[in-house]
Amino acid sequence: MTEARIHDRGYMAYDGPRHGPGRAMANLSYHTVQRVLGLKRSNWQKVLPAIALLISFIPAIVFIGIAAFLPRGDELGLESSADYYGFITGALFLFAAFVAPEAVCTDRRSGMLGLYLASPLSRDTYLVAKAAAIAAVLGTMTLGPPILMLIAYTLADAGPDGVTGWLTELGRILASGTALAVFWTALSLAVSSLTARRSLASVGIFVGLLASSAVGDGLAEGAQMGDSYALFNLIGLPFEAVYRIFGEVNGEGPPIGDVDTWAIFAALVGLIAAFGAFARWRYQRIEVAG
Amino acid sequence: MSDIVISARGVQKSYGSNHVLQGLNCEVGKGITGLLGPNGAGKSTFMGLVLGLRPRQGGELNVLGVDPDRSGPELRTRLGYAPEHHDLPGDVQAADLVRHIAQLHGLPRRVATERASNALWQVGLGEERFRPIGTMSTGQRQRVKMAQALAHDPDLLLLDEPTDGLDPVQRDDMLALIRRVGSEFGIDILLSSHLLEEVERVCDSVVILANGMVGHSGTLQDLGAAASGFKVELDSDPEPLAAALVARGVAAAVDGHSLIVSGVDSASDLIRDLVADLGLGLRRLEPRRTTLEDVFIEASQ
Numbered sequence: 296m297t298e299a300r301i302h303d304r305g306y307m308a309y310d311g312p313r314h315g316p317g318r319a320m321a322n323l324s325y326h327t328v329q330r331v332l333g334l335k336r337s338n339w340q341k342v343l344p345a346i347a348l349l350i351s352f353i354p355a356i357v358f359i360g361i362a363a364f365l366p367r368g369d370e371l372g373l374e375s376s377a378d379y380y381g382f383i384t385g386a387l388f389l390f391a392a393f394v395a396p397e398a399v400c401t402d403r404r405s406g407m408l409g410l411y412l413a414s415p416l417s418r419d420t421y422l423v424a425k426a427a428a429i430a431a432v433l434g435t436m437t438l439g440p441p442i443l444m445l446i447a448y449t450l451a452d453a454g455p456d457g458v459t460g461w462l463t464e465l466g467r468i469l470a471s472g473t474a475l476a477v478f479w480t481a482l483s484l485a486v487s488s489l490t491a492r493r494s495l496a497s498v499g500i501f502v503g504l505l506a507s508s509a510v511g512d513g514l515a516e517g518a519q520m521g522d523s524y525a526l527f528n529l530i531g532l533p534f535e536a537v538y539r540i541f542g543e544v545n546g547e548g549p550p551i552g553d554v555d556t557w558a559i560f561a562a563l564v565g566l567i568a569a570f571g572a573f574a575r576w577r578y579q580r581i582e583v584a585g
Numbered sequence: 586m587s588d589i590v591i592s593a594r595g596v597q598k599s600y601g602s603n604h605v606l607q608g609l610n611c612e613v614g615k616g617i618t619g620l621l622g623p624n625g626a627g628k629s630t631f632m633g634l635v636l637g638l639r640p641r642q643g644g645e646l647n648v649l650g651v652d653p654d655r656s657g658p659e660l661r662t663r664l665g666y667a668p669e670h671h672d673l674p675g676d677v678q679a680a681d682l683v684r685h686i687a688q689l690h691g692l693p694r695r696v697a698t699e700r701a702s703n704a705l706w707q708v709g710l711g712e713e714r715f716r717p718i719g720t721m722s723t724g725q726r727q728r729v730k731m732a733q734a735l736a737h738d739p740d741l742l743l744l745d746e747p748t749d750g751l752d753p754v755q756r757d758d759m760l761a762l763i764r765r766v767g768s769e770f771g772i773d774i775l776l777s778s779h780l781l782e783e784v785e786r787v788c789d790s791v792v793i794l795a796n797g798m799v800g801h802s803g804t805l806q807d808l809g810a811a812a813s814g815f816k817v818e819l820d821s822d823p824e825p826l827a828a829a830l831v832a833r834g835v836a837a838a839v840d841g842h843s844l845i846v847s848g849v850d851s852a853s854d855l856i857r858d859l860v861a862d863l864g865l866g867l868r869r870l871e872p873r874r875t876t877l878e879d880v881f882i883e884a885s886q
Contacts, residue, residue, distance in 0.1 A: 305769075306703075306707055306735075306766075306769065306770040307700075307703065307738075308738050308771075309692070309696070309700065309737070309738035311692075311693070311696060312691075312693070313662055313690070313691030313692065314691045314692075314693070315658075315691065316658045318688075318691065319688070319689045319690075319691070322685070322688045322689055323689065326685055335677075335678075335681065336676050337676065340676075401674060404672075405672050405673055405674045405675075406668060406670065406672055406673065407673070407674060409666075409668045410666070410668065410686060410733065411689065412636075412638055413636050413638070413661060413664065413666035413668075413743075414661055414662075414686065414689040414690055415658040415659070415661050415662050415689065415690065415691065416658070416689065417657065417658060420658075583633075583638060583668075
C-alpha cells in the first residue's frame with residue numbers, strides 16, 4: 296500500500312470568529328513582554344532584564360531568609376516596606392532606561408509600527424498596549440518583592456498587627472508599587488517616543504534623570520530657591536512619594552523631605568500625565584504608511 | 586455584494602501647505618488594480634487613507650462599504666497590508682511574525698498558528714518558516730510581508746511597491762504570486778507601483794494618480810481597445826505617405842520613423858495602396874494600441 300500525502304492544501308478562506316481590538320491589545324502586550332524580557336531571542340538580549348529582575352528580588356529573598364532564621368519578633372533589617380524601594384532603585388532605573396525602550400523604539404526602526412497600525416490597533420491602543428507591557432514588568436519588580444516579604448514576614452509572625460494593619464500595609468504596597476511602575480513607564484515611553492534608536496532613548500533617559508536630579512537639588516539646595524524646586528528631581532520624587540504613601544518622610548532626602556505631601560503627589564500625578572500626554576502627542580504625529 | 590471595493594469622491598489630504606490629494610475621484614473594482622503614479626503623486630497617502638491611518642480633510646471615502654475614518658479598526662480586520670520600505674525585526678522567526686500579525690487581526694491563537702504556516706507555504710517559504718527574518722534574502726522578506734498580509738484572509742490586500750529591491754528573477758516570482766493571490770485566492774488587490782510593466786503584467790485595472798488627482802482610471806482591456814487607427818513603419822522617410830494620406834482627408838502624423846494614422850479603422854487598404862503607388866517599402870502595418878505608457882505620460886502631464 297502506498298503512502299498518500301497532501302503536498303499543497305491550497306489557500307483556505309477563514310470564516311470563523313474574530314476577536315476585536317481588545318484582544319489585539321492584549322496580544323501586543325504579551326508579545327512586548329516577551330520581547331523586552333528577551334524571550335525567544337538571543338541570550339545576550341536576556342542579560343539586562345534578568346539582571347534588573349534579580350536586583351529587585353534578591354534583597355527580598357535575603358530578608359526572607361534572615362526572617363526564617365532569626366527568632367520570632369527580632370528586628371528583620373527593614374524599618375518600613377518603603378525602605379525596600381531604596382534597594383531596587385538601580386533595578387528600576389536599569390529597566391526603564393536600558394530595557395523598556397526596546398518595547399517601542401524597535402517597532403519604529405524595523406517598520407513594525409506600520410504593520411501594527413495597519414491592524415485593528417490604533418495609535419492610542421498601540422501605545423496603551425505597550426505601556427501596559429512595560430508597566431507589567433516594572434510592576435512585577437515593584438510589587439512582587441514587597442508582597443513576597445509581607446507574606447513571608449506574616450508567616451514568620453513578624454508582619455503587621457491585625458487584619459486591618461495587614462490590609463493597610465498591602466494597600467500601601469499596591470499603591471507604591473503601582474505608582475512607581477506607572478511613573479517609570481510614562482517616563483520611559485515619553486523619552487523613547489522621541490527616537491527610533493533604542494540606544495539614544497537609553498542615553499536620553501539616563502542623562503535626563505541625572506540632569507533633573509542635579510537641577511532640582513541645585514535649585515532647591517544650592518541656589519536656595521525653595522524646597523519645592525526639589526520636585527524637579529525625577530529620581531527623588533517617586534521614592535519620596537512612596538514614603539509619603541507609607542505615612543513617612545525619607546530621612547535621607549532633604550530638601551524634598553520638607554515639601555508638603557499634597558505637592559509630592561500632585562507633582563507625581565502631573566508628571567505621569569505630562570509624560571503620557573507627550574508620548575501620545577508624539578505618536579499621533581509619527582508618519583507610517585502614507 | 587457590490588463590485589466596488591474602494592470608492593473615493595473629492596478626497597483631499599494636505600500636510601501643511603502641501604496638498605497631496607486634491608479632490609481625488611476614483612472607483613476601484615474587484616480583481617487586481619494597479620495604483621500608478623510618479624513619486625510624490627499621492628499613492629502612499631491614498632493607501633494610508635484607505636487603511637484609516639490618517640484622517641482626510643475632505644470628500645468621501647468608502648472601503649469595503651465602510652468609512653475608514655469612522656470604522657478604522659473594524660475595517661482593518663478585513664485588510665491585509667504589505668508595506669514598502671520596512672525591514673521587519675531580524676531576530677524574529679517568520680512563522681512567529683506572521684502568526685502574531687494574524688492574531689492582531691482577530692484570529693484565535695491556534696487558527697493563527699495554522700494559517701501562518703499555510704500562508705508561508707503559499708508564498709513559497711514553507712521550508713524556511715522557522716528561520717529568523719534577519720537571515721533571509723530581500724526576496725524572502727518580501728514574501729514574508731506578503732504572508733503576514735494574507736494569513737488572516739483579508740478581503741482586500743494593499744501592496745505598496747512589492748517588488749522593490751528584488752532582482753529580475755525574484756520580481757517575476759513575486760508578480761506571479763500576486764497574480765495567483767488575485768485570481769486563485771480570490772482576494773482583491775490594490776497594488777501601488779511606479780513600474781508600468783509590472784502593472785501591465787498582473788493588473789486588471791489601473792488608477793493613475795498625478796498631482797494629487799486621478800489622471801486616468803479604467804480596465805487595461807478598455808485601455809487597449811480605446812485607440813483607433815494604425816501605426817505604419819516604412820523603410821524610408823514616411824513624409825510622402827503622410828502627405829498623400831492628408832490629401833485624401835485622413836489624419837496622419839509622423840512620429841520618428843513611424844506614421845500614426847488615427848481616427849479611421851478602415852484605412853488599411855488605402856495605406857497599402859498608397860505605399861505601393863509611392864514605391865515605398867512597408868515594414869509594419871498594425872492597428873494602433875494605446876499603451877499604458879501613453880496614458881501614463883498623458884496623465885502625468
